[in-house]
Amino acid sequence: MSLRTNGLPDQDQLTASRPSPQRLARGPVAIFECFERIPCNPCFDACPTGAVLPFADINDIPKVDFDLCTGCGNCIAACPGLAIFVVDETFSTGEALLKIPYEFSPLPERGETIQVLNRAGREVGQGKVVRIQKGRNKLATPLVWLTVPKGLAQEVRHLARYQ
Amino acid sequence: MRQTNVLVIGGGPAGLSAATAAAQCGARVILVDSSSRLGGQLIKQTHKFFGSREQRAGTRGIEIARLLQEEAEAARVEILPETAALGLYSDGVVTLEKNERLIKLKPERLVVATGASEKTLAFANNDLPGIYGAGAVQTLMNVHGVRPGQRAVMVGAGNIGLIVSYQLCQAGVEVAAVVEAAPSIGGYAVHASKIRRLGIPILTSYSIKAAHGGETLEGVTVWQLNEKWQGIPGTEQVLAADILCLAVGLTPLTELLWQAGCQMEYIPELGGHVPWYDENQQTSVPGIYVAGDAAAVEEASSAMVTGKLAGLASAHSLGLCPDFPVLGEKVRQELTQLRAGPTGEKIRKGLGKLRARSRPGAM
Numbered sequence A: 001m002s003l004r005t006n007g008l009p010d011q012d013q014l015t016a017s018r019p020s021p022q023r024l025a026r027g028p029v030a031i032f033e034c035f036e037r038i039p040c041n042p043c044f045d046a047c048p049t050g051a052v053l054p055f056a057d058i059n060d061i062p063k064v065d066f067d068l069c070t071g072c073g074n075c076i077a078a079c080p081g082l083a084i085f086v087v088d089e090t091f092s093t094g095e096a097l098l099k100i101p102y103e104f105s106p107l108p109e110r111g112e113t114i115q116v117l118n119r120a121g122r123e124v125g126q127g128k129v130v131r132i133q134k135g136r137n138k139l140a141t142p143l144v145w146l147t148v149p150k151g152l153a154q155e156v157r158h159l160a161r162y163q
Numbered sequence B: 001m002r003q004t005n006v007l008v009i010g011g012g013p014a015g016l017s018a019a020t021a022a023a024q025c026g027a028r029v030i031l032v033d034s035s036s037r038l039g040g041q042l043i044k045q046t047h048k049f050f051g052s053r054e055q056r057a058g059t060r061g062i063e064i065a066r067l068l069q070e071e072a073e074a075a076r077v078e079i080l081p082e083t084a085a086l087g088l089y090s091d092g093v094v095t096l097e098k099n100e101r102l103i104k105l106k107p108e109r110l111v112v113a114t115g116a117s118e119k120t121l122a123f124a125n126n127d128l129p130g131i132y133g134a135g136a137v138q139t140l141m142n143v144h145g146v147r148p149g150q151r152a153v154m155v156g157a158g159n160i161g162l163i164v165s166y167q168l169c170q171a172g173v174e175v176a177a178v179v180e181a182a183p184s185i186g187g188y189a190v191h192a193s194k195i196r197r198l199g200i201p202i203l204t205s206y207s208i209k210a211a212h213g214g215e216t217l218e219g220v221t222v223w224q225l226n227e228k229w230q231g232i233p234g235t236e237q238v239l240a241a242d243i244l245c246l247a248v249g250l251t252p253l254t255e256l257l258w259q260a261g262c263q264m265e266y267i268p269e270l271g272g273h274v275p276w277y278d279e280n281q282q283t284s285v286p287g288i289y290v291a292g293d294a295a296a297v298e299e300a301s302s303a304m305v306t307g308k309l310a311g312l313a314s315a316h317s318l319g320l321c322p323d324f325p326v327l328g329e330k331v332r333q334e335l336t337q338l339r340a341g342p343t344g345e346k347i348r349k350g351l352g353k354l355r356a357r358s359r360p361g362a363m
């Protein structure tokens, strides 16, 4: 099974895409789970710091200089693949902060407890909504900021509201 | 009979781009579209698009449609919505129908940008109510705001099947599974990952055996396929569903080009029968150009670029657009770039085949 047969990246792909433990320990940073050459580059145009390196060919896989990344999340809202997430493992002693693109309505509310889901849509625990970040343009992808137990920071990629 | 420099048939991304490009060169341009709203496939696309900034990547399809229409209006393209092109005759006359009235038009140049239509699939009970093409489901949800049912099965894991599955979830419909006959997912991995996160399984090497129901669809039997793409008895699963959505490919809408006597070629990589055309999108009939999905089932990004190329080339052939040698080359390079990656491989192969077919009259 692989990305091509079931839509799930394998462990090697995930490990290679992840910033170093040292970088993760320094605060918010973007994680790009975009593993295939496709004609796409809005993440480059959206990044205000130059962390997303220039594309020689529009089909290139995005390359990120994590030292330049501030974790602002601009790229998340622009990415048509919904393939970018921001992780802040320094949020508190036990919790990490995630910024996740979320295109479902109604949006969860600040302070709401939600189910957190992994890449296969399976519930792996609970999280709490810290903030909803909507773009200026009403068609831009909203970001949900949520806290999760630190051990789940690299597992959780989606959320669901309790009915 | 009315006259014009350029007539564009079809107001999707290809047609709108062609019309704007030709009008900006100073041509008098009329654009017709059979539907009341311009934008073609784009008006159903609520997701953000791929491509680069020149093709407005990261913007949603509906938004791109609006921007393209504004540009065409600013360039003084005469837009006739709810006007269908019915016939194209060898003397260059085009017949149009608007409000049940027939109009005849004799354009000096013609750009055909009619897009593509959806393919269907043969299986038992494939005519039950509740079975739709992906385009129809999208129109219901995204144009009319109607939720088409409670629980869906999607057939096809190309980009359209994956995107429409996601949009069904956004509309509050549960998607039981995406079924794909090929052994691997055809669409972009990022789209596949997006729907996996929602908990939707993607069953590759699976197909539909039969649909069930009384008055309307109630369930679907799917089964696994062997290497010869035949169903394997004993692998059947019944999925409860009141919607079965088919996203099994598109084929260019080319009736008008057949009628006009354009040389047609069968190129599966481009979606089926397509007209022969040169590097400026001109068909074998001088003065008739083709752009977008009607020329090759591809993407909105490339449709805008082939449209622009056809628009500029048609204006140039009328003695307008003196910069065409430079401009045209730039636009062709943009296309080459879009098609450079692995996802462009099929198109590159198809265009290679098309160009290798002998040019009419050049034998």
Ligand SMILES: Cc1cc2nc3c(=O)[nH]c(=O)nc-3n(C[C@H](O)[C@H](O)[C@H](O)COP(=O)(O)OP(=O)(O)OC[C@H]3O[C@@H](n4cnc5c(N)ncnc54)[C@H](O)[C@@H]3O)c2cc1C
Binding pocket: B009, B010, B011, B012, B013, B014, B015, B032, B033, B034, B035, B038, B039, B040, B041, B042, B045, B048, B049, B050, B051, B083, B084, B085, B086, B113, B114, B115, B116, B135, B138, B159, B160, B161, B163, B164, B253, B291, B292, B293, B294, B297, B298, B299, B300, B301, B302, B303
């Ligand atoms: C679900 C889905 C998702 C997609 N996602 C993307 C994406 O992310 N990125 C991307 O680049 N592309 C995407 N596409 C593809 C893109 O929408 C098409 O490739 C593009 O719209 C083709 O443009 P076109 O102008 O050739 O044709 P169309 O958009 O199909 O427009 C054709 C127009 O011609 C009109 N017409 C047809 N026949 C006649 C006639 N006889 N007389 C008058 N008018 C006529 C029709 O009414 C229509 O408005 C997607 C498509 C779908 C269905």
Ligand code: SF4
Binding pocket: A029, A030, A046, A047, A048, A049, A050, A051, A052, A064, A068, A069, A070, A071, A072, A073, A074, A075, A076, A086
């Ligand atoms: S999070 Fe901000 S700084 Fe980091 S890559 Fe994205 S846009 Fe650039």
Ligand code: SF4
Binding pocket: A032, A034, A040, A041, A042, A043, A044, A062, A078, A079, A080, A081, A082, A083, A084, B190
């Ligand atoms: S915008 Fe998203 S999908 Fe496109 S290249 Fe960047 S990360 Fe990949």
